[in-house]
Amino acid sequence: MDDGARGGPAGPAPRPPAPAVAEAPAPYEGVWRFTAAAEDAAVPQARHAVRDLLRRQNVPASGELVHGLLVIVSELVTNAVRHAALLSPTVGVEVAVGAAWVRVAVEDSHPYRPTALVADHAQTGGRGLLLVREITAEAGGVCDVEHTAAGGKIIWAALPLAPGAGVSPVLPAPGA
Numbered sequence: 001m002d003d004g005a006r007g008g009p010a011g012p013a014p015r016p017p018a019p020a021v022a023e024a025p026a027p028y029e030g031v032w033r034f035t036a037a038a039e040d041a042a043v044p045q046a047r048h049a050v051r052d053l054l055r056r057q058n059v060p061a062s063g064e065l066v067h068g069l070l071v072i073v074s075e076l077v078t079n080a081v082r083h084a085a086l087l088s089p090t091v092g093v094e095v096a097v098g099a100a101w102v103r104v105a106v107e108d109s110h111p112y113r114p115t116a117l118v119a120d121h122a123q124t125g126g127r128g129l130l131l132v133r134e135i136t137a138e139a140g141g142v143c144d145v146e147h148t149a150a151g152g153k154i155i156w157a158a159l160p161l162a163p164g165a166g167v168s169p170v171l172p173a174p175g176a
Contacts, residue, residue, distance in 0.1 A: 028057040031096040036077075038085035038108070046077045046093045050104060059097050061161055068135045069104055072157050075128040076106035079155075084110030088152060094174055101141075105156035105174035113145050113153055132157055139163075146174070 032053055036042035050073050054066055061069070073093065080091040088109035096103045114129050132155075136143040141159035148154060154174045 026099050028059045029097050029099060030057070031094065033092060033094045035090045035092050038081050038088055038091050040081060042081055042091060043074055043077045046091075046106075047074050049093070050095055053095055054097075054102070057097065059102060059161070061102060062163070065102075065139065065159060065161070065163075068139055069102065069157075069159065072132050072135055073104050073106070075132050076104070076155050076157075079114065079128050080106055080108040080110075083112065083114070084108035084152075086110075094156075096174070100162065101158050101160050103156055103158035103174065105154050107148065107152060107154045107174070109150065109152040111147070111151050111153070113147070114155070129155075 034046075034049060036045050047070050051066065051070055054061055054069070077091060077093065080088065084091070090109075092105075092107035094103075094105040094107070096105075133143055136157045136159060139159040140163070141157060143155070143157035145153055145155045156174045
């Protein structure tokens with residue numbers, strides 16, 4: 001048996017294909033996480049932190065996309081503060097940026113898994129998760145709610161950086 005190290009009568013042994021060269025990540029790619037006390041001040045803190053991070057990293061996101069992400073962050077942190085603070089004294093916010101997408105996730109320690117409800121128009125609240133889903137869908141993104149190993153939850157939304165590009169179904173898990 002020939003080990004492929006030398007040529008035989010039929011000529012040199014075929015070479016294996018060269019390994020694919022992985023493209024270097026874009027300079028704006030990465031994952032950032034911060035926590036805040038589960039109180040009303042966390043909402044503008046999270047919104048400003050996400051906005052500043054996207055600017056500092058020079059993420060190629062349109063103004064419309066950034067606005068949508070900031071509304072999503074505001075809604076998710078507001079929900080965590082209003083509905084989870086009793087069991088979750090802090091909320092975690094994660095921003096993950098890939099070559100073609102950006103994901104924001106909010107984590108709390110409360111086990112309740114929210115559902116998007118169509119609220120009565122006379123109500124002043126109750127439409128936050130519905131708004132998150134609508135913004136995400138309009139941008140061509142995906143969102144979901146996942147349980148954590150500690151019994152809490154992570155609510156996340158991933159949006160494409162380019163309009164109409166859609167988001168790859170294979171995203172790293174929030175918190176990973």
